[in-house]
Amino acid sequence: MMNIIPLSNNGFAMAGNLKKFINPRFINTIDLALMKELLARHEAELTDFSLDLLDQEEEEARTALHDLLTGSEDTYPEGLRADLHRIAELGDARGLEIIQAQAERQRIDLFPEMRRGDEDAPNKAHDPKHIAVRVFLEHLDLFDAAADHMALLTADRLHEYAGRERGVTVDLTEEKVEAFRAAVAALFRDAFLGDYCRVGDYVDDEEINLVVGHGSLVSTMPVVEGLKERVISVRQISHAVLRYSESTGMLRLARIRKAHQPEVAELFASIILERPGFFDGDDAQDLYTLRPIERAGSGFEFDARYDPLIDRILIVEAAADLMVPGKNGYPRVARTLRSRDLTGDALRHLTNTPVSFGDSWRLGELVFRILFKSEGKRQPQVTVKLRPPGVVQFRRTQHEARVMTLIERNGLMNDRDDFEVIDAAE
Structure with missing residues (x-):
């Protein structure tokens, strides 16, 4: 019988959703083949850890995985931290629901071999965390779309810009989306000192949705390893949201710095709408009254x-x-x-x-x-x-x-x- 591995008190200190995601249950139940594939993405950056350790007997393999995920920065690449943060955002019941909805929308038959009910016993592979890891590895485009829709659903504070007229439609092409991505990437590169930028575009009836995934500012946090203190750096992915209604001419922005909002709105107007100055009216933000x-x-x-x-x-x-x-x-x-x-x-x-x-x-x-x-x-x-x-x-x-x-x-x-x-x- 395999021993259950507790998380040590002197391990790697993780923040927020990642700390909840990588817990004893995850380490003791995650498919080792999936973890090996995930770690292989960062094999060149791993130190003092070999992927061959996961080919040992299960108990020894999980002990090695535990030591890696709760170890020091030297054996925990920044890229792996970023991957796990992304997976953690969709690694719960709500995330699973969004993944399933996006799979249905894209007509992807997601893991048909898993639809066998509980014939023998509850299947640990059905756990939302495990499914999130597998989708990340095997269906990255679907994973990105699900992450984007999570951002759309959770964006609550929207800053709105009214266009100069209603009924301006969008001819959304790949060329426009790429041009917008490049322009926003240049803006965010200067602000956040990072190069990563991805744009997902989604049409919902007469509403155009763009979700911009970009690296946030690098943050540092002190962690304790044994009796020593270390400082590690983390760059998480943020999701900026743009929603444009063709019927009302209204552009809604979320999770974008206030100082960047006018410039992002102008980029949308000039590139996506091909109408420079469309959101520059004196009343563009004079929308509500009490x-x-x-x-x-x-x-x-x-x-x-x-x-x-x-x-x-x-x-x-x-x-x-x-x-x-x-x-x-x-x-x-x-x-x-x-x-x-x-x-x-x-x-x-x-x-x-x-x-x-x-x-x-x-x-x-x-x-x-x-x-x-x-x-x-x-x-x-x-x-x-x-x-x-x-x-x-x-x-x-x-x-x-x-x-x-x-x-x-x-x-x-x-x-x-x-x-x-x-x-x-x-």
């Missing part, structure tokens, strides 16, 4: 009677800003009063404060929770943060269209037709 709520006062309630699936809406947080004259006559925030109430009365509580909208006070931010009708025990909900002029933040779900419709129908979205009339007059 003025209707200020006029209604503390008694404001969202009107969602048009949508039979919305149960109720709770205003759980409101921030009121006191504005005073700043430099060059532009107002600045002198102080902020923030009200929170999970029962939905956050806005009403401002009536017991010095806040008086319409004078020097303005509503700077609103957080509301939408609860949807459901037959299940747990009621689906989405929490939305709205901060004018250009930020709406919520976890993108199947209810995204409903959230945006609610915002628009309650007058919290600026009417861009007014701006178009002004532009035409000018």
Whole structure:
């Protein structure tokens, strides 16, 4: 009977999802042939470790694998760390669901030999971690697509740019995607001092999605090996997200530095749309307003009677800003009063404060929770943060269209037709 290998306390200190991914269960159950193939990608960089060690009896082979994965930097190449970080992002139940969805979309019959149920005993090869490793090694394009869609699903804080007109369609070609990749790579190379850059493009009805995988800044962390301290360097992969709607002319950016956003938007306009300056209008980021709520006062309630699936809406947080004259006559925030109430009365509580909208006070931010009708025990909900002029933040779900419709129908979205009339007059 094979011994179970515990992770030592003096091993390699890993951060975040990688520490959870490489645990005793993983080391004791992962297919050694898969690990040998993964390690072979970095064989030239491995020191004091031979792939032949994995050809020993299973217990000795797993001991060697344990010593490598929990050992020092000298036997743990940076490239291997990067691979494992990527695999860890998809090595859970949600990641497996995304992998399966992408396989179905690409019509890939993924591992048909595994679809045998549990005839004898639960198969460790069905573990999401094991499947993520295998897909990474055997279907890298599918793995990249799944990682991109994970980034799309988890991007919650989107910065939006409104184009100069609606209905501008995209003729997305490989040449355009490559030209955009090269331009963004040059921008990120200067910012993050790394060369890696990959762009995945995905069309979803009338929405164009681009996911840019790039190396983040190198970070260092101290680790302890025995009684000695080491400092190691890690460069993880970040995913920037761009989503463009042809019908509305709206470009949404996520996980992109604020300083880079205008340049990335212009690269998209000039290369992908072939419309330089498309997102340069004065109103490009003047998208949202809370003025209707200020006029209604503390008694404001969202009107969602048009949508039979919305149960109720709770205003759980409101921030009121006191504005005073700043430099060059532009107002600045002198102080902020923030009200929170999970029962939905956050806005009403401002009536017991010095806040008086319409004078020097303005509503700077609103957080509301939408609860949807459901037959299940747990009621689906989405929490939305709205901060004018250009930020709406919520976890993108199947209810995204409903959230945006609610915002628009309650007058919290600026009417861009007014701006178009002004532009035409000018």
